[in-house]
Amino acid sequence: MTDTPPDANAADRRLLRTTVNGIARQELVEPRMLLSDFLRRTLHLTGTHVGCAHGVCGCCTVLVDGATARACLTFAVQVQDREVQSVEGLGEDPIAAALRASFHECHALQCGYCTPGFLMAARQLLSETPEPDEETIRVALSGNICRCTGYVNIVRAVRHAADSLAAARDQQQGLSDAR
Amino acid sequence: MRPASFRHHPARSVDEALTLLASEDEDARILAGGQSLVPLMNLRMAQPSALIDINGCDDLGRIDEAGGWIEFGARVRQREGELSTAVRARLPMVAAALELNGHPATRHRGTICGTLAHADPSAELPAVAVALGAEMVLRRQGACRIVPAEAFFLGALETCIEPGEMLAAVRFPVQPARAGWGLAETGLRRHDLALAGIAVAMLPAGVTRICAFGITPEPLRLPTLEAAADDLPRSGGTPATQARIAEALAADLEGADLVDTLHASARYRQQVTATLAARALADARQRASQETAT
Numbered sequence: 232m233t234d235t236p237p238d239a240n241a242a243d244r245r246l247l248r249t250t251v252n253g254i255a256r257q258e259l260v261e262p263r264m265l266l267s268d269f270l271r272r273t274l275h276l277t278g279t280h281v282g283c284a285h286g287v288c289g290c291c292t293v294l295v296d297g298a299t300a301r302a303c304l305t306f307a308v309q310v311q312d313r314e315v316q317s318v319e320g321l322g323e324d325p326i327a328a329a330l331r332a333s334f335h336e337c338h339a340l341q342c343g344y345c346t347p348g349f350l351m352a353a354r355q356l357l358s359e360t361p362e363p364d365e366e367t368i369r370v371a372l373s374g375n376i377c378r379c380t381g382y383v384n385i386v387r388a389v390r391h392a393a394d395s396l397a398a399a400r401d402q403q404q405g406l407s408d409a410r
Numbered sequence: 411m412r413p414a415s416f417r418h419h420p421a422r423s424v425d426e427a428l429t430l431l432a433s434e435d436e437d438a439r440i441l442a443g444g445q446s447l448v449p450l451m452n453l454r455m456a457q458p459s460a461l462i463d464i465n466g467c468d469d470l471g472r473i474d475e476a477g478g479w480i481e482f483g484a485r486v487r488q489r490e491g492e493l494s495t496a497v498r499a500r501l502p503m504v505a506a507a508l509e510l511n512g513h514p515a516t517r518h519r520g521t522i523c524g525t526l527a528h529a530d531p532s533a534e535l536p537a538v539a540v541a542l543g544a545e546m547v548l549r550r551q552g553a554c555r556i557v558p559a560e561a562f563f564l565g566a567l568e569t570c571i572e573p574g575e576m577l578a579a580v581r582f583p584v585q586p587a588r589a590g591w592g593l594a595e596t597g598l599r600r601h602d603l604a605l606a607g608i609a610v611a612m613l614p615a616g617v618t619r620i621c622a623f624g625i626t627p628e629p630l631r632l633p634t635l636e637a638a639a640d641d642l643p644r645s646g647g648t649p650a651t652q653a654r655i656a657e658a659l660a661a662d663l664e665g666a667d668l669v670d671t672l673h674a675s676a677r678y679r680q681q682v683t684a685t686l687a688a689r690a691l692a693d694a695r696q697r698a699s700q701e702t703a704t
Binding site for chain 1: 411412413414415416417418420441444445448449452453461463465489512513514515516518519599600601602
């Protein structure tokens with residue numbers, strides 16, 4: 232797709248202005264281009280995976296204006312003037328950092344294909360519910376499929392991340408109390 | 411899997427959307443959340459000629475409460491409805507249905523009107539709309555008609571929306587204090603499509619409205635069970651109560667076009683609906699009595 236000049240075949244193309252992972256982007260896109268293809272093919276951000284391409288598996292979960300969304304069910308033209316964050320953009324976000332460490336610690340990925348989507352969904356959960364119980368975690372992740380079936384460790388990792396974030400908060404609190 | 415080409419028309423207001431809709435052919439569709447439409451487009455099961463994109467229509471993004479009704483514009487996201495304090499307090503069954511409707515990531519984009527207009531037999535909200543006596547606001551350029559939820563759903567993925575028309579809003583009557591409700595469903599995974607489910611709305615005047623979903627092509631009112639509901643003993647779980655529920659349900663489902671698939675046979679769906687009905691009725695009664703106490 233990126234090998235084809237934008238004006239070739241003179242298909243209906245729109246100038247898309249959007250911000251992806253903090254960087255302003257301007258590209259010509261066909262209205263039918265999915266956000267998942269825009270990220271992967273146009274911007275070469277291949278961290279967003281496409282599993283089922285019809286909204287069932289959750290691999291392509293990204294953030295649109297800070298809320299999780301399926302990139303395979305969103306047209307690129309729908310993120311005009313919006314902010315998109317993909318797994319590459321989580322960077323130094325403290326919740327994402329805790330989740331990455333916990334996924335490593337708890338062996339929460341096997342083949343890793345579903346991991347970007349799980350990280351996005353888990354980050355959304357922990358940003359809204361800092362100390363979820365196991366049931367809450369399972370419900371929040373119910374839209375993501377791990378084809379390796381490694382759910383036990385994924386749930387454990389999210390719980391572990393929540394605990395380590397809580398410990399960090401307590402420590403912070405202790406420090407400010409001591410002052 | 412990629413959608414076929416379509417003409418994309420972003421609209422900034424409902425009037426602009428209706429003008430665009432009138433100027434397009436009858437295969438044009440409204441694009442709001444796209445959480446039901448885009449999967450069908452990716453699978454090429456739907457190939458709309460044009461999409462009127464209402465995501466920029468701020469005038470369709472409101473939840474309004476007036477005159478005993480709460481009205482949701484066509485761009486109100488499911489998640490917005492689910493988290494709205496007015497909805498949680500005065501339309502608790504709608505909030506509960508939205509929580510069961512898909513996953514957080516799809517609810518962030520999917521709209522309340524979208525799940526109604528899509529009319530999937532296994533969706534919760536159509537049945538809840540029928541049980542609560544919701545009204546659909548259908549608009550076309552220069553005209554508007556109000557359709558009760560019960561007359562809106564015609565079959566699987568089929569509604570009375572005509573070409574050139576759009577579901578501009580849906581409104582639900584605010585539930586009175588001392589109203590009870592119950593919503594129960596079962597499916598293959600949490601928040602996924604329901605194999606069978608039931609919505610019970612119990613009004614203080616002794617009026618009970620019950621609607622099943624997932625078992626027939628359209629949401630199905632259960633008048634025999636509704637009539638029997640008042641006479642059922644308060645304890646929901648006894649074998650005798652269960653038998654009476656199953657009997658009433660059997661009368662309501664006589665000759666119904668029950669969904670029969672690999673995932674769940676018609677017989678299973680009927681049996682599990684009786685169990686779900688007992689659960690939802692018990693919940694409704696308990697909530698009604700709690701409301702009285704407070």
